[in-house]
Amino acid sequence: MNVQFPPKPPLPGDGWDGRVTTGSPGIPLYETENVPAPESSEEALYCEAETLPTVEKEKSAWESSETDLEIEDTEKFFTTGQKELYLEACKLVGTVPVSYFIRNMEEPHMNLNHHGLGPKGTKAIAIALVSNTAITKLEVEDNDITDEGLLSLVQMLQENYYLQEMNISNNSLGLEGARIISEFLQRDASSIWNLELSGNNLKEESAELLCQALSTNYRIRKLNLSHNQFSDLGGEHLGQMLAINVGLTSLDLSWNQFHIRGAMALCNGLRANLTLKKLDLFMNGFGNEGALALGDVLRLNSSLVYLDVGSNSIGNDGASKISRGLEANETLKVLKLFLNPISMDGALLLILSIKRNPKSRMEELDISNVLVTEQFVKTLDGVYALHPQLDVVYKSVLGLTAKKTLPLWTNPMKLIQSYADQQKITVVDFFKSLNPAGTMRMPVGEFQKILIQQNKVPLNRYQVREVIKRLDEKTGKVNFSLVAVSRP
Template sequence: MDNDEPLEPETKDESDSVSAPQSSNETLYCEAEAPVVVEKEKPAQESSETDLEIEDTEKFFTTGQKELYLEACKLVGVVPVSYFIRNMEESYVNLNHHGLGPKGTKAIAIALVNNYRIKSLDLSHNQFCHKAGEYLGQMLAINVGLQSLDLSWNHLYIRGVVALCNGLRSNVSLKKLDLSMNSFGNEGAAALGEVLRLNSYLTYLDLSSNNITNDGLSKISRALELNESLKVLKLFLNPISMDGALLLILSIKRNPKSRMEDIDISNVLVSEQFVKILDGVCAIHPQLDVIYKSVQALSAKKTLSTWTNPVKLIQSYADQNKISVLDFFRSLNPSGETMMPVGEFRKAMIRQNKVPINRYQVRELIKKLGEKTGMVDFSFLKMMRS
């Protein structure tokens, strides 16, 4: 059985630390066939190492995916990744820990421009640095197939994320993006804030552990006052204070069209006053759940221990009204099916008046219902009887 390693050990890009010339006209570069004539003269400043140009559009769009990738590898001088070649026609491709580096990523980016089959791509832990962020940004500006992209743990830093954001502004297909552990700080957060103001397709964004402070979060918060697509925002392990967290939840309150469902600020210590304000925000947006760290940790645990199991509450209601628990859950879903989006389920549970239940109990209920990929499943209710 083939393993996921490249055909040969790949060489790290020796020019990673050299800043490349910036150009607003940078596009993707790859010829479908190796040139057999004298190359055209190029200005001294121009180099195929700094951008990805398409010189022959017709050849580019008629060349097979495998051939295009192999030609791209030849162009940038890297060994092709055998796993990528074998899985180019699959919807999910996992290239984490492949040591791609900037040049290897450039070849992948070229191949992805015209690839509509790959929907989910994991490029985490590949030592990208900023240069690969530029290549991927150019790819995202053109690609219309990719829906999920994991770029975590890649040292993109400020320049890489800013370049990536340039492509994200015009992207119309990407829904899920993981940028955790990339150390881009407040400047990167500001660039992402601009993306959230313009992009109406992203629904999931992980910015955990990127040294974002209240200043950077304020840029994101202002964008969320207008954004109508984002549902999940993870900010875990960023040096954010309660004041920053307050800006964040108030931005959701100010946006009547916000679709935000889950915010993770679980390392941020908040006060009872914050919780009261959040209760007011959740009254306006019942689909919203915010995970935070409470100052009153011990009292919170005590309160949790006294809560009634939400499943037992629902079972009691069902028994009193001579219906099944499944019937109760189906009554919450307009379609009557046994699966439901998390946000819609949370909203329906908070708004229903048959069973007294708070949002913390709803959170536990969602866990019991086996939330996966943004959906809750009622189909295994027999396992919940207790």
């Protein structure tokens, strides 16, 4: 008999009309039409780019062959429930069941990192996930899943439209794994929007395959390619992809091997990119030449909000080039330059460039390895006066006495709690009173600006930074409910 899986939720661009046909035995295939659906206001800018024409190509071996995520007696297994299905799948492939998976099959986040699954254990998990509607995020990092396990996962994703995030980092997938993922992405037939491929021994040829797929797949919003072995040629492929892609909003390329040529290529792509908001390039080799290209990007790009170029051999000359971009940039909020050979002179150029830009939205400048003087701090106070939302993180201050530094470490939450007790309110009420919207969440930069300017509980920037650490959701917003207090 044919098994009817739970209906798939319709997705933007899927055009699913509910019709079902039977593919491999026991596996129903959903007919789809490539009809774009209306986008949300948040994604309206994606509509401006024309969808590239699909190219007819021969099906790969794994596409044309019948899926092996099948169990002969499907009627028996799908009537006994999720747990029983998984246990039978384990028997079928010859692997030991993972108790954690059984206990958490109804939770949205399934973390199976470091469980030693191997290809067989991964295949059993994939069989169980074909009909699972609860899990939306799957993590199988460091499980030696091999190509066989990866193939099982992508076959499962063709049927499971509830799974949206997948972490398959540190599985040494290499070129063959990149080929499987590339073919899967080109089908654009799943709900996955967050894909983590860190530490998979991916090199230049892998970059070419992945970028070929991402040049037409705009469903992937967040991609982690850190801790791989991409160098300048990989940077060229990625740059070409970024110039075309209108889906990615977050890209992690940290801990790779990009140097001047790769840096230039990436920056060329960023000049044309309209959607990328977060870019992590920590621990590469951009140098001052790459910093010059980044400065041009910051001057022209209107989408980047977060940029990490820490540990990229950028000196004062590079800081000067970046500062020119900051003078004109109106979107960047976070710039991390930690562990670069920048002195106080370079740091001064950076903060003065922000001062000269009345439309700057900078909230955090991380130069925390740079040793500065009291004179620098006085100059910075002038910048803060114009941009109260800004927080510059530096190493320390030469010349301040212990007497001056002691008040900086007074617990700000105790000060706020004391004020709340006097007013007979809770700390949460105090924070909500600072929010014009009166809600439990607000953007970090806006919160910092208000906290600095309010006079109910005078706080310095060190104390404000501590409060934000306590409330930061890591989503660009603070959440007042993270402070557990009771009404006095």
